[in-house]
Amino acid sequence: MSRTEALGYIIKREREKRNLLLRHVAAALDIDQALVSKFEHGDRMPTKEQVVLLANYFHLNENDLMTAWLADKIYTEVQYEKMALRAVKLVEKKLTSK
Amino acid sequence: MSRTEALGYIIKREREKRNLLLRHVAAALDIDQALVSKFEHGDRMPTKEQVVLLANYFHLNENDLMTAWLADKIYTEVQYEKMALRAVKLVEKKLTSK
């Protein structure tokens, strides 16, 4: 139970919109349905490959979903850090000038 | 040999400025001197506790060094990702509105 996950919200919303069961998504990714549930709740992160599969399966823009996934990973890493915002801004600067 | 590390540059510069040997820093942190060398080259990351020790040892601002350390960790995670910049900006937004 973590609940900070953008990707989780996205795929859960999409799944419910299409009236699909966890089992269906799980079959498409060839994983346990419990794992899909955990993706949606953010207590397991999908692999990069699974993000691509999820995007295809739900007909979502791959770059958008990948961005959400990456952002979740970063956020998880820095969320309790006092210097989080400064660090993120520093990285942004570095990426921009690359 | 990675060379993207801000923290590594900082402590190496500081160490040389004060004419200290790796062995001295290593003793202060109670670790192998090889590890300190790797910190400087960015192929091992110090722990959070070690960052504090390094800041104290070199009389550097702890928040500054911690920021560099965090930024290095983030950058390492996203540097080869196409969506890195978008993700980082998203995290920044989330941190700002927290």
Next chain:
DNA sequence: CCATTTTTGACCGGATCAGTCAAATAAACT
């Protein structure tokens, strides 16, 4: 050269994390 310092590679142990299974809980339907 020789002594000292730094760097590098191989390896180890612990932590982390995706993944599974089964039990527990929650929805949904009759």
Next chain:
DNA sequence: AGTTTATTTGACTGATCCGGTCAAAAATGG
């Protein structure tokens, strides 16, 4: 109510990641 189906949760596992060490190799410099 009870029953079935769907979801969530916890415990556990195996593989990968990463801090750390040691010793050898490569620099540095006197």
